[in-house]
Amino acid sequence: MKILLVFSLALVGLSSVAIVASKRQVTPCWCWPGSLNILENHKPHGEGKEYASFGSYGAETDWSNPQITIPLDYKQAQGKRMFYQQCVWCHADATPAGPSNRSNVSPDPPLMNDGAILNGKSDASLHRVIALGGAAVGKSAMMPPYGMVLSDDEIDELIAYVRVIAVPEYRKSPASQKK
């Protein structure tokens, strides 16, 4: 009985120390596991300035102005890859394989960087038209559905890419979220 009492007292003591330590973000001794809060604020010591130019996952040339290069983050870079695989054939004026198919399709598919059209659409509505195709959202059946070819994540990455290349620039505002 007494053993149990002492034991539970010791346990309570230890756990209270643990709670205090984790709240104050201190490390009582070397064997104490650091909490993640500390670690996220931790400055990496190996960070060198020489990598300043190595900082992006990819880049895309601005379609309307070849002088400008747009750095892409991870999602956008994946979106770029998907774009050049699936969409470039009809949604750009030049393709890696030669002439664009855009003129063969009517009504004209919007250029992927056409902010005047695409900035007004919400991410959700773009996602819907890519996944389900034009016919399902009351547009031309010429736009096929990609929901069974691309995963939801891939479609989101594609939208991230469309947003970053948009001219005029895409701004996420409450107004643009309306369908």
Added chain:
Amino acid sequence: MLKDQIRKAVSWLPHLMVICGAMAFAFVLWPQKRNWPEWRPSMRIPADFVESRPGILAWKEPILPAQFAQGTCGACHQEDLPQTPQLNHGRQLIVRYNCIACHRLQGIDRPEMLAPDLTNIGVKVSREWIYKWLKDPRSISDAEGNQVVDGVYLEPRMPKFQLTDVELRAISAYLITQRRKPITRSGSYRTAAGHVNEKDAEDGKTRFNQMFCVTCHALAVTRGGETKLIGGDIGPELTKVGSKVNPDWLSAWLSNPGGYLRHTGMPQYDWSQKDLHVVTQFILGQLTDPDLLKDVPKLAPPTPAEVQAGERVFREKGCAQCHVIEGVEPSNKFGPDLSALAMAGGPFVVDVKYKEGASASLHFVKSDTKELEVGVSQIPHSMITYIQRKINDPASLASEPHMPRFHMSQSDLDDVTTALLSMSGPPIKNAGNRSMVIERTHAEFHPGGRAGELFHRYKCYQCHRFDGFGGTLAPDLSYEGSRSQRDWIVDFLQNPQTLRPTLTVRMPNFNMSKEEASVLADGLIGPLRNTRVKEGIEATEFSAEMAERGKKLYEQKYACQSCHTIGSTGGYVGPSLTNVGNWLRPEWMDAWLENPQSLVPGVIEPRHSFSTDEKKDVTAYLLTLKQNPSGDFPSPLSAREGQR
């Protein structure tokens, strides 16, 4: 009373401490410790691999700078991933540049042939040409005299070695004496050097173009003051080949390439004597450059001393690492082992041990030096800058480097760096025992009998892929037997066409007879099957009504014409369906409409959700699309012009 109890408790104290310690470990520390990446920083283990962020899960944040982050993926993923184009391209470049000849690399095997066999080089070229080539392998320059850099794939693969005049003389003397086998002359036409008939050369040019030589070989073309290499990257660039080769060698080579070079990728064409003559005339008369050898000093016939010195230099400079000469074996420890290069970027020295017990030396960059001082240059202490400098200009890091100088664009250099940074240990063999990088184009698919002979004679695998092996220029034919109708294949082999409205034909016409084409078609159809395609759907199952419904589905509900052409109208994305009724087998159409990606992974055809009836209807309609033999449908080219 209380004192007694305290005294008793004190006597338990050691036990208590042990128990509490165990419980603390069990409840608090152990769960944390199992999550190693979170635990490690608290132990203050240094982990400053370039830009790594200690304490954050490695896979949430890349350990490498973003631009090279794909290298991290490659540490585990041995097969190409669609998400890592940079890494995949870097791996291809590593194979293309023959890095494996000198360095040990993770997951790359040494192919049978890395560079041309030089056993018989003396009969092919002159000593002066060898001298020039060794001095600088790149000879295409634009109007201003700058060497044309037109994409790595069209440039010679041979890197530039830093050789002195004495070494150049010695190697050229050694190589020119390599004449093991005389040329076997064939045919009645004979072309002597410098005797070219202009008219024959013009005919040869036409023939050269008709045979689609440029599908594999590039030529430099100057348009509007800009020089560009145009053509394929499978064979060597040929702009100045007429100034390189011996006329007798050329005609013997064209009639039977395998007779000179056993591993060649060049098909053996069925030339007529006349064609062989005119094409030879064209190459010797028009693909030349009188100034090519103007900087080469006069070279007297080689002396025995020169030849002996040449053999020594040939070994010392590592020529034997890529080129085969009978009796000269490559060394397997010529360059440093790079198979764990990425591991060497941290503070640890990695000593790679192999089964044979040999330890390998490694390039590594110590993280406690701020700058790596080698030779005269100072580069920042980072693995990445070191690798890039070493490839681009090895002389800046060591005074007399063994390593030749490679010319590549910055983006190619970044890709190669990414691939090198993925090398994290001794070669990994994956389940199928296949290399991470598929090396030189070769076939694993060998049809038997006569079809097999034709398959190897025409080198189908140079451009087409079969079961994961072969070239990537032309369509993958792994399932050709399930896909195409036999008669169509026979016709196609005799008269290749393009099915893509925007592509020009690239398949050469091999002048196959109908009999040869049938044998080859049968040999391919038999084994090249896909089990996902249900066999036994007959064309007779489909009625005219179904075809009519299918036409409506094709044109309205699914709007297939946005990508496919029938006759003169439609899109350019997919293949033309003008003759699809003669081309595709109905069971393939059915399986394809169901799920195209399951048949050809990564194909861009969108997957629709067709009902079973709809699939049948569309198939029925497609089967009615036949081009009659007289070719009544206008060609896609004139169709395009008609639309404008």
